[in-house]
Amino acid sequence: MAGTVESDHVDVVGTWVTADGHIRQELLPNGRYDEARGERRSAYTGRYTVTGSHLDYVDDTGFTATGDIRDGVLYHEHLVLYREQKSS
Numbered sequence: 176m177a178g179t180v181e182s183d184h185v186d187v188v189g190t191w192v193t194a195d196g197h198i199r200q201e202l203l204p205n206g207r208y209d210e211a212r213g214e215r216r217s218a219y220t221g222r223y224t225v226t227g228s229h230l231d232y233v234d235d236t237g238f239t240a241t242g243d244i245r246d247g248v249l250y251h252e253h254l255v256l257y258r259e260q261k262s263s
Contacts, residue, residue: 185228185244191256200249200256208232 191200199211202223212218221234230242230251242251249256 183227184225187223187225187230187244187249190259191249191251192259193254193256198254198256199259200251 187202188204189202191202192198197213201209201211203209206222206224208219208221208223209217210219219234221232221236221238223230223232228244230244230249232240232242232251234240240252242249244250247258249258
């Protein structure tokens with residue numbers, strides 16, 4: 176159930192942010208995620224799995240959510256997140 180990425184799954188590892196930067200979701204290579212909301216770091220933490228371009232999330236409190244990657248954009252419930260590009 177680790178969030179490892181296999182050849183038939185979309186690579187989701189990295190940081191995803193809303194257009195206004197208020198929500199930042201870090202998807203870690205070990206299948207864990209850490210979501211910040213504004214100044215509140217680690218507002219939500221838990222685990223995720225990837226099947227194709229679909230993500231299933233389970234928060235550490237037991238809350239579940241889903242997401243889908245379409246055209247390089249992460250649609251996570253009501254949120255739209257974009258992959259953060261690392262500056263060189």
